[in-house]
Amino acid sequence: MDATPLDTLLQKVWNGERIQPEEARRLYDLPLPELGMLADRRRQLAKARAYEGRGAQIVTYIIDRNINYTNVCNVYCKFCAFYRTTRDPDAYVISFEELDRKIEETLALGGTQILLQGGHHPGLSKQWYLDMLHHIHSRFPQINIHGFSPPEFIHFQKVFEEPVEQILRDFRAAGLGSIPGGGAEILVDRVRRRIAPLKATAEEWLHVMETAHRLGLCSTATMMFGHVETVEDRIEHLERLRSLQDRSLQRAGNARATGPGAPTGGYFTAFIGWTFQPENTRLRLPRAGAQEYLRTQALARIYLDNFENVQSSWVTQGPEIGQLGLRFGANDLGSIMIEENVVRQAGAAFRMTVADMHRLIRDLGYEPRQRDNWYRLVN
Template identity: 50%
Template sequence: MVKKMDILNRRITNEEALDLIQNAPLLELGELASKRKLELHPDKTTSFIVDRNINYTNVCWVDCKFCAFYRHGRDDEAYVLKFDEIDQKIDELIEIGGTQILFQGGVHPKLKIDYYEELVEHIHTKYPDITIHGFSAIEIKYIAKVSKITILEVLKRLQVKGLSSIPGAGAEILSDRVRDIIAPSKMDSKDWINVHALAHSIGMKTTATMMFGTVETDEEIIEHWELLRDLQDKTGGFRAFIMWSFQGANTKLLEEIPDIKPQSSNRYLRLLAVSRLYLDNFKNMQSSWVTQGSYIGQLALNFGANDLGSTMMEENVVKAAGASNRMNQEEMIRLIKDIGENPAKRNTAYEILERY
């Protein structure tokens, strides 16, 4: 068994992380993760952001088995939002004090770099105070492929037009054995890491994510963390780590593997705490209240999370898979104060905008 106080003073190994996941008492993990969090955030600030997820299209050819959101181009429910529809969503966000759009779609087989440049430039020009945090690694890679240019060129061209940062979507579990089962047409782990490394190389920050609870082993979870920690050592380009559990309703994966069980709150908190200890070069970790509910989301703040993430004015992807939790700014402030921490609204760069 790992000596608990010793691991706060050094980097833990993969073997120690595995031991903590499998053997450490849950409350002990919470205590350790809280101490590590306090080292990084001694003023006990817990942040959140007011933003909106805008899914500009649901058309996607990748057919991830864990996704219930995507449609094929000829499906009746397939769409690509018009610019004025996007503008309306941003106008509504600005009315409630929002500062960021999380901008993602499916991997549309026909949209090339010119479309994305026009889209980003339109938003950035009309709404210069709104940060565009958009396009997952698989979207970036496919834009490059269909446009016959390099990934680096895609990133540079979108950055010039106003793209600020890239979300960590599409990581799932960075183990190719797992990816071959749950999303066989998707990019492999090396390609996901490469897109983020290239973004970091031009000064574009990104976030890192993990979706657990499908077919992965504990060892593969640690493999995922190791890839993130190694890249963060090299670039320092990740702003935050966000982890959530697989939501299976309406997905092909649950039809194919019906014995996949919903992940418990214990499991979520356990993995969150160990990730806080293992990912020692990540300053920020978000609570996934969207999949866990508001009160487990609050409890996550005692297991290493220092950020409640987004108020989620709009969220469509996990909602399609059965998660329908909602929370507004006032409730976030109340939940943070309730555990003796200090609520603060932030922007995409984790700069504090207002304290409460």
């Protein structure tokens, strides 16, 4: 039991000092407005030097498209309503012609990136993936390919019978620019065995990310919460992310990558948390509310003191709560989501335009700015 006086702990957070798991557990139970104020303070400290000293006044967003190259998957996660088996009539593998159409539409809307993820298809070869990456990169060199979550790489390792490092090297050479943080759920294997027993373990997820960072690929980190985990599990998840980020930043010499293939080293560019969406899934649980979402996001901002960016999840929470998340530690509203399929299949169907994004940001007194994957301002 942490015996530190509460006032001392609050001052520690206000000063920007690192907190420990037992302290995080105490902070989680603070009144929500007080916790939000502390998280907003940590946001200001984290962004103080960004964008020529104006980072605390700027809220960013990205224009990208989530392209699911296949919905065939053999891990059958209980929380997923998107996957299909090879026998299902609506199972698909995307054609390159369809890819081109989607990317051309993205570019026409000012997009800078595609988020490329799919199910764990047992029948696609390594050469198919390399051909897809090379096709996209050669035809659309201006678009960043933010692709393949760690569980996909663990799946590739098994199907291709190659080490993760070699696969990452080959994918990067073919055009992969960065890696999304999907599939983290909760990085506690006791929880993972209950909700996704066939998916990558916590150690495997972390191994993929650390290997990617060592090779110079940046990534995002995520957490899906509000299902069978405890608050302590969430804190353990945050601790594992923070520890890996410490190692990655130390390896990179606290450098920041400047684009695809940047030699400065890889690290987590941002943290994104969202709540489990129960509709149409096999995991029959009540939906976590906005208060729980905001409380957990605020705690993540405070705990992840080596993450510059925290993204608010309007996709699962809706635009109003997503906007409120900007007062609870977030400095980014993510993507306008030209296309999103996985969360939509589970019951969330919110949509956003650039005008909507600007309005939500300006209504809180911030300046909206479009960014790329590395948080460089686009305009």
